[in-house]
Amino acid sequence: MKMRSLKALAPVDWISALVMIVLGLAVVVGALDYRLGTAGRMGPGFYPMLLGGLMVLLGMGVALRALFGKAADSTSEDKAADDAREEAANSRRSLICVPLSIALFGLLLQPAGLIPACLALVIVSTLAAPTFSIKRLVALCIGVPLLVVLIFVVGLGLPFTLIRGVW
C-alpha cells in the first residue's frame, strides 16, 4: 500500500496532467480570438474551444487519478512506458545534438546547398553517438552526401542545388 501511494505521486503523472491542462488552456485562449457562432452557422472558434476544453478535462482526469490510487494505471503497458521514460532520461547529448543537426540542415539547405547541409547534419549528429571515431565521421561525410545525391538528384531528379554558386 505504501509503495503504491508513492508511485501514485510519481512526478510523471503530475507533469503530464500539468502539460495537458496548460496546453488545453492555451488552445481555449487562442479560440477566444475567433467567432463562436451558432449551431446553424458555427464560427471558426467553436471546434477549437471544444477541443481545448476536452484537453483540460482529460488533464484533470489524469490529475485526479494520480491523487486517488491509480489502480487502473498499473498495467503492464504502463511498465513499458516506465522503461521508455527511464531510457529517455539518459540521453542529454542526443537531446541537444539531434535537433541542432536538423536545424542546421534546414538553415543551410537553401542558402548553401544540399551537400553543405548534409555535411553539417552528419557532423553535428555524430556527436550524439556514444563513442567518437574520426574514421566513421569521414566515411559518413563522404558516404551520406554521395548516397543522397545518387538517390534524390540522379535517381528521382529532384531539383536541388548541390553547392550554391558552384553546382
Next chain:
Amino acid sequence: MELFANLAQGASVALTWSALMYCFLGVFLGMVVGVLPGVGPLPAIAMLLPITFYIPQTEAIIMLAGIYYGGQYGGSTASILLNLPGTPAAAVTALEGYPMAQQGRAGIALFLTAIASFVGGIFGVVLVGGFAPLLASFALEFGAAEYFSLLLLALIGAAAIGGGTFLRSLFMVVLGLFLGIVGQDVNSGQFRYTLGIPYMADGLNIVSVAMGLFGVSEVMATAHRHRSTQKESFGLRSMLPSRDDIRRSLPSTGRGSALGAGCGVLPGAGAAMASFLAYALERRLTKTPERFGKGAVEGLTAPESANNAAAQAAFIPSLTLGVPGDAVMAVMLGALMIHGIDPGPGLIADHPDLFWGLVVSFLIGNMMLLVLNIPLIGLWTRLLQIPYSVLYPAILTLICIGVYSINSATFDIFVVMIFGLIGYGLLRLGFPPAPLILGFILSPMLEENFRRALLLSRGDWSVFMTSPISGAFLALSFGILALAVAMAFRTAVKARRADRT
C-alpha cells in the same frame, strides 16, 4: 459468367509485353519511392506524367496505378526497420513492426507484411472488379452527417491504440485533432493558430509530424546508446514465420482486408483510417492485449492488409465517380482525362478494355510486388547490421530530405525538428504518439463535416440520428465508449480488491 469474360478481355490487354513492362516499371518505381520515407509516390507520378502523353492510355494508367499501390508496399519497410513512417498508415505498421525488428524478427515482419499486403491488395482488386458500380453508389450515400459519425467512430476506436492508458490515448487524439485544424478554416476562410507564419496557412504537414514524432524522437532516445548489432542469419529460414505467427496472422489479415476495402471506397478517408481501425480492432479482439506494442504479429498484418486493400479500393470512387481520394489519385485522373477518358459511372461500359485491363494489371502487379519483395527482405534486414552510430546520421538526412521534398519548404524541416522534441517529451511522459497521427489527419474532415451537416440542416442536431448510416455509426461509437469505461471501472475495482487483501 460475365465476370470471366470481362477478365479475359482484361487479360488480353494487360498481358501484352508492353503492358507488362509498364506495369513492372510502375510497381518497381512505386516500391522504390515508397521505401524512401516521406517521398512517397506523388513526386514519382507527377514526374512521369509528361511521359504518359506519349504512350497508349491503358499502359499509361497501368503504370501510374502501379506506382500508387507499389508505394503502399514499400511504405512499410522503413517503418518496420527504422521506425520511420512516411505515411500515416505506415505509422500503424511501426507500432508492432519496429518492436519486432528490434527483437531480431525483422525478416519475419517484412515477410508477413509482404504476404498481408498481397492478400489485402488482391482482396481490394476483387472488390474493384466485382462490385465497383455498386460500391460507388454506396459511397454517394455518404453525406456530411454520415462522414462525421464514421470519423467519430474511427477516433474513438483509435483511442485504444498504443500503450499508456485510455485517458492519455484520448488526450493524444484530441491534441492531434487540435494540431490538425491549424491553418485556414474551410468554412469561414479564417486562419487559425498559424502564429502569423504563411507556411502554416495550409496547416502542418502530416509527414513532418509523423516523422518527427516517430523517427526523430526515436533517434533522440537512442543515438547515445551502445546498440549491439544483431547477429542473425539471413537465410530463408530467418524470415519464415513460426506456426504460431501464421495462426495469429491468418484471421487478422482477413479482417484487415475487409475493413480496408470498406474504408478505401470512401473518398478521402482511405488507407490511413483503414489501418488504424484494423489495428484497433485486433487489439479489441485479442485475448492477450499485453503482447501489443511488443511485436504482436496480428497488429502488423491487419493494418498492412487493410491499407493495401484500401489503396486498391480507392480506385472505385476515382474511376466511377471521378472523385479522387488523394492528390496521387488526382494526378492519375488528370492523366486519364488528358487521354480523353472521362471518369464517371459510365467508364466501365464505355471503356471496358481500359477498366478490365487495369483490374487484371492490378492482379499481375500485386504478384510482381510479392516476387520483388521477398528477395529484398534479406537485403533490408542486413541494413540493421550496420552499426547504429553509422546508421542514424543517414536516417536523419533521409528524414530531412524526404520532408523537404514534399513542398520544397525549409519550414517543414523545422517542423520535423520541433515534433521530434515534442515526441521525445511525450515518450518520457508515457503518451502514445500514434493516436495523435490519426486525430491529426481526420480532424479537418471531422470539423468540416460536423459544421457542414449542421449548416445544411439549419442547425438541427437530429440529422446525425435520422440518417440510418450515421445513426448506426454513432450507436457503435457510444457502445465502444461505454465498453471502455466499463472495463476501466472493472479493472479499477479488481485492483482495489487485490489491494485490500
Next chain:
Amino acid sequence: MFKRIALPLVGILLGSLAFSGAQAGQGDWPQKPIHLIVPYSPGGNVDLIGRTLSEPLSKELGQPVVVENRAGAGGTIGSGEVSRANADGYTLLLGDIATHGINPHVYDDLAYDPVADFTPIVQITSVPLVLGVGPRLDVSTFEEFRELAESRPEDIDYASAGIGTPQHLSFEYLESLLGFEGLHIPYQGSSPARTALIGGEVGAFIDGTMVPAVREGSIKALAVTSAERAQALPDVPTLSELGVDMVFTSWHGLFAPADIDPAIAERLNEAMNKVLDEPAVRQRLEAVSIEVIGGTADEFATFVDTQSETLGELVEMADVSTH
C-alpha cells in the same frame, strides 16, 4: 566499358560546372535549366498545365524547363518566392486567377504585389465555368433555375471549392445579378464539392471541372460563364445569351519577376505562343476543358489589370476575409 561511360560523364559534369559560373547575357539566354514555379501541389489543374507545357517549351528553348511545386497559402508562397527571385529569366511563375486576381484582395499582408513585382508574359488559358445542378434541384433549364431562385431562394444550397475561390465568387456574382441569396456550403476543393452535387447534398455549383460529369449525365449544365460558348459544351448557352450580364472565367498565365530583360520576355512570349499553337498541346488541355489563349504580353497585362479590379469588387461583395 566503365571508362567509356564514366569519362564523358565527368566531362559533362565539369563542363556544366564551368558554364554555370559564367553569368549568361541576354543574347544567349537560356544557358541553363529554367525553373517553372507552380505555386500549388502536384495534382491540381495548375500543376497539370505546367507539366503539359514544360516539355514542349524545353524543346522550343533548348534548355530543360523544370516544374517545381512551391505550394502553400493559396498560392501566395510560391508567387512570393518568384517575386523575390533573380529576374534573369531562369525563374518563372505559373500564376492564375487566385495568385494575381483574388489574393491581393483577400490577404492583408500579401508578400508580393501582383502588378508591380511581376512582368506578365502570356495568358495561357481561359477556363469557362459551368453552372451545374444536381439531382437535388428539380430544374433542367436556366429559366427554371431563375424561377426557383425567385420563388424559393432558401432551397438553393450551393457548393464552392472554398471561401474566396473563383467558384465562390462567381456564384456570389450570379446571386447579386439575379437578386437572390442561397446558402453557401464551402468544400475543400472542387472534387468533394462536385461529389456533393452529384450525391444531392447541395443543389448547385459553378465550377470548371464538371464537364465529364455533365457528359455522363450526373450533373445538368444550365449555363456557362464565359463570353463565348465553351468548346467542350457547345450546346450549353452562355449567361449573356440568357440575359444575365455576367462573364467570369478562370485563367492561368506565365509571369516573370518584374525586372526581367525585355528581350528575354519577348523570346519567352514567342516560344510560349508557338507551344500553345501545337495541336497536341491544345488537344491535351482541351480534353480537361481548358481553353488555350496565347497572345501578346501587353494584352495579358491589360487583362490582369482589369481582372484585379473586377475581382476586388467581388471579394468585397462576398465579404471574404481571412481574419
